[in-house]
Amino acid sequence: MLNSATASRRPLGAGSTLRGVRALARADRARGWLFLLPALAAYGMFVLWPLANSVKYSFYNWDGINPAKWVGLSNYGQVFSNAALYSAIEHSGILIIFFSFLPTGLGLALAAFMRSAIAGRLGTVARVVIFLPQVVALVAAGIAWSWLLGYSGAINQIFYTPIDAVLKLVGLGAAKQAWLGSFQFALPGVGLIGVWVMLGFCTVLLTVGMGKIDPSLYEASQLDGAGPVREFFDITLPSLRQEIGVCLTVTMIAALSAFDIVYISTQGGPANQTMVPGLEIYLLAFTNREVGLASALAIVLVALVVVCIVPIQWYVNRGTQS
Amino acid sequence: MASLEFDAVSKSYDQQHWTLRDLSFTVSDGEFLVLVGPSGCGKTTALRMLAGFEDISQGEIRIGGVRINETPPRERDIAMVFQNYALYPHMTVADNIGYGLKVRGMAKAERRARVVKTAEMLGLSAELDRKPSQLSGGQRQRVAMGRAIVREPQAFLMDEPLSNLDARLRVRMRTEIARLQRDLNVTTVYVTHDQVEAMTMADRVAVMNGGLLQQLDTPQRIYAHPANLFVATFIGSPAMNILKADLSKRDDQVWCKVGDYSFPLPASTLNANPGIRAALGTTIAIGVRPNAVTVTGGQYPNGLPGEVRIAEGLGSEVLAHIEVAASRVETEAASEAPDLPLGHTDTSIIVASLKEESLIARGERVTLTFDSEHIHFFDPQTGASLRSGAATAPSSAPTLADLSTAVQAAGAERVV
Numbered sequence: 001m002l003n004s005a006t007a008s009r010r011p012l013g014a015g016s017t018l019r020g021v022r023a024l025a026r027a028d029r030a031r032g033w034l035f036l037l038p039a040l041a042a043y044g045m046f047v048l049w050p051l052a053n054s055v056k057y058s059f060y061n062w063d064g065i066n067p068a069k070w071v072g073l074s075n076y077g078q079v080f081s082n083a084a085l086y087s088a089i090e091h092s093g094i095l096i097i098f099f100s101f102l103p104t105g106l107g108l109a110l111a112a113f114m115r116s117a118i119a120g121r122l123g124t125v126a127r128v129v130i131f132l133p134q135v136v137a138l139v140a141a142g143i144a145w146s147w148l149l150g151y152s153g154a155i156n157q158i159f160y161t162p163i164d165a166v167l168k169l170v171g172l173g174a175a176k177q178a179w180l181g182s183f184q185f186a187l188p189g190v191g192l193i194g195v196w197v198m199l200g201f202c203t204v205l206l207t208v209g210m211g212k213i214d215p216s217l218y219e220a221s222q223l224d225g226a227g228p229v230r231e232f233f234d235i236t237l238p239s240l241r242q243e244i245g246v247c248l249t250v251t252m253i254a255a256l257s258a259f260d261i262v263y264i265s266t267q268g269g270p271a272n273q274t275m276v277p278g279l280e281i282y283l284l285a286f287t288n289r290e291v292g293l294a295s296a297l298a299i300v301l302v303a304l305v306v307v308c309i310v311p312i313q314w315y316v317n318r319g320t321q322s
Numbered sequence: 323m324a325s326l327e328f329d330a331v332s333k334s335y336d337q338q339h340w341t342l343r344d345l346s347f348t349v350s351d352g353e354f355l356v357l358v359g360p361s362g363c364g365k366t367t368a369l370r371m372l373a374g375f376e377d378i379s380q381g382e383i384r385i386g387g388v389r390i391n392e393t394p395p396r397e398r399d400i401a402m403v404f405q406n407y408a409l410y411p412h413m414t415v416a417d418n419i420g421y422g423l424k425v426r427g428m429a430k431a432e433r434r435a436r437v438v439k440t441a442e443m444l445g446l447s448a449e450l451d452r453k454p455s456q457l458s459g460g461q462r463q464r465v466a467m468g469r470a471i472v473r474e475p476q477a478f479l480m481d482e483p484l485s486n487l488d489a490r491l492r493v494r495m496r497t498e499i500a501r502l503q504r505d506l507n508v509t510t511v512y513v514t515h516d517q518v519e520a521m522t523m524a525d526r527v528a529v530m531n532g533g534l535l536q537q538l539d540t541p542q543r544i545y546a547h548p549a550n551l552f553v554a555t556f557i558g559s560p561a562m563n564i565l566k567a568d569l570s571k572r573d574d575q576v577w578c579k580v581g582d583y584s585f586p587l588p589a590s591t592l593n594a595n596p597g598i599r600a601a602l603g604t605t606i607a608i609g610v611r612p613n614a615v616t617v618t619g620g621q622y623p624n625g626l627p628g629e630v631r632i633a634e635g636l637g638s639e640v641l642a643h644i645e646v647a648a649s650r651v652e653t654e655a656a657s658e659a660p661d662l663p664l665g666h667t668d669t670s671i672i673v674a675s676l677k678e679e680s681l682i683a684r685g686e687r688v689t690l691t692f693d694s695e696h697i698h699f700f701d702p703q704t705g706a707s708l709r710s711g712a713a714t715a716p717s718s719a720p721t722l723a724d725l726s727t728a729v730q731a732a733g734a735e736r737v738v
């Protein structure tokens with residue numbers, strides 16, 4: 001700032017003042033980049049560099065030890081033709097329903113309900129309880145839920161003991177089972193854990209968003225004759241565009257990159273029924289030593305995330321810019 | 323369109339203090355009523371009770387003769403213009419105006435026609451496809467008006483709708499709203515703390531203070547015959563001068579003495595203010611509007627001597643603040659005035675409004691006289707006017723003991 005003071009004190013013509021201002025702006029910009037440097041360095045080292053390397057290895061065949069061999073696009077060919085790899089991508093599509101759509105939808109309903117029905121301290125307690133899963137490490141959540149969903153777990157004890165008693169009475173077999181070990185229920189089971197984890201995040205974010213809506217909008221719509229359902233769809237929902245966008249973005253990325261929950265609760269089983277790209281990449285790279293194929297799958301996954309997120313961002317920005 | 327009635331309505335938020343006490347008035351069909359009063363006197367509360375956003379602790383509100391205490395807002399068929407307009411931010415101007423019609427299930431074509439017609443009336447035709455964020459303050463205000471008008475409701479409620487506009491726009495919208503209301507002939511309750519708005523727009527003005535209705539009358543009558551000291555000092559700008567005066571009877575004449583200045587009251591004044599005879603021999607409060615004070619240069623025996631402290635030229639008139647040797651009466655308005663010499667209750671500042679030409683200057687010695695036709699007489703204890711027919715002090719308000727029973731009763735009603 002010292003030189004800016006001297007610059008303005010010097011009697012200069014209009015042109016040279018402008019040049020001086022430009023020089024100053026340049027100096028300021030350089031200083032700005034200097035402050036950004038540490039963050040940029042870390043970002044480059046831990047994000048951009050590995051990403052570039054992944055792109056590079058996706059064109060090679062490499063076991064991680066011996067020299068890598070250029071194979072062109074054949075790794076990508078495998079990702080789309082190998083049924084196992086392809087189904088992993090399909091599974092993450094299903095997980096999006098559980099990680100993203102269900103928590104956002106339920107979160108909206110819960111937030112709307114809490115706003116109107118639960119006031120004061122009870123509301124705070126409800127919010128804390130609903131948010132709590134966010135604080136629990138995903139690994140711990142995975143372990144806890146695999147117990148809960150196990151054959152002698154709480155879900156069976158509480159819900160299926162009476163059901164089975166009834167089934168036995170009418171002469172049918174038991175419905176009790178190890179849910180995460182079932183072909184049919186393992187993926188929804190993992191999804192359920194996702195709902196539990198993500199619901200808190202979405203509910204809290206949407207509750208905060210609802211708190212920002214001008215109450216007189218509701219009063220105006222009431223006088224216009226709107227009932228609670230119309231209020232929700234005409235006032236609440238459009239006002240929450242931003243928050244819903246954030247919910248969907250964050251949870252979709254979580255669904256597509258799911259690893260910890262699946263690794264802990266099912267390891268992708270039974271028979272790859274819950275295999276997801278995140279876990280597949282890990283297994284390919286570190287168990288099968290197919291780093292190239294793992295990289296190709298990782299790049300496809302990144303592309304998939306972008307494809308899913310861009311429309312959401314577009315939708316959110318379109319609504320807020322006008 | 324319908325009449326609105328407040329029947330002994332009281333409101334308490336915390337069940338300890340009354341925000342509104344015993345409010346009773348009727349707004350007849352098509353009338354423009356302005357609720358005016360200082361900040362916190364309960365104007366918004368009264369309006370929100372009428373709209374249905376606050377429940378009624380005591381009493382009854384009727385629209386078109388029908389009790390609506392328990393009717394939810396959406397069934398009251400009234401429209402409100404909010405202070406911040408409360409436009410739906412994600413809807414276009416057309417959708418904002420037409421929302422109430424859409425909710426009520428009007429067909430799209432008809433709805434569009436009505437929206438277009440309303441927009442034309444308000445000069446918004448070019449803005450129909452814009453969002454509220456793209457409009458100026460005045461345009462937003464019009465959209466809010468349009469949303470109220472288009473539905474042709476039983477009544478309009480407006481809560482300080484002009485307070486977010488700049489002074490010039492406020493003056494224009496003031497006449498525009500008044501004109502619209504007259505054209506549409508919709509019963510309107512308009513809340514403001516700006517007495518100029520109240521005086522210029524209203525058919526009748528309701529002056530409130532501390533949750534109590536002080537006076538309800540036409541603007542002219544409120545100005546000419548304020549019912550009590552509060553109304554006298556609240557309405558009119560600059561405010562009415564209030565002084566202490568002794569009444570006595572001498573030589574078959576009633577004399578009024580302010581400081582050392584005595585003047586006889588004519589029979590017409592006595593007839594108009596029957597309270598004066600009962601107050602003979604006591605000290606009362608008199609009020610003189612600044613334009614009823616006559617100022618003469620120099621000091622003469624037959625008047626109130628004073629010294630000019632400040633002379634404010636306003637272009638069309640000069641406001642002279644003149645210090646006189648006369649006791650003042652503590653009123654809310656007076657206690658806010660900055661130019662009173664503190665601690666001297668035996669001197670007062672009298673504001674006189676003078677013609678522009680009068681070359682009055684600071685420090686000049688002058689003599690004041692009052693035109694007794696234009697003097698207002700008040701009981702200094704209750705503040706009530708001594709004039710005949712003027713409303714006495716606000717009717718007895720319910721006590722806090724009544725409040726607790728009312729709250730219990732309201733609670734019991736809700737349980738049933």
Ligand SMILES: Nc1ncnc2c1ncn2[C@@H]1O[C@H](COP(=O)(O)OP(=O)(O)OP(=O)(O)O)[C@@H](O)[C@H]1O
Pocket residue numbers: 335336341359360361362363364365366367368515
């Ligand atoms: N929701 C509420 N809860 C508790 N007290 C309230 C509430 N709303 C208003 N009050 C109190 O009631 C009194 C009257 O408020 P109100 O808003 O009706 O005043 P007002 O006449 O509209 O004032 P202003 O000119 O400032 O808008 C105030 O003392 C206020 O503090």
Ligand SMILES: [Mg+2]
Pocket residue numbers: 365366367481
């Ligand atoms: Mg108010």
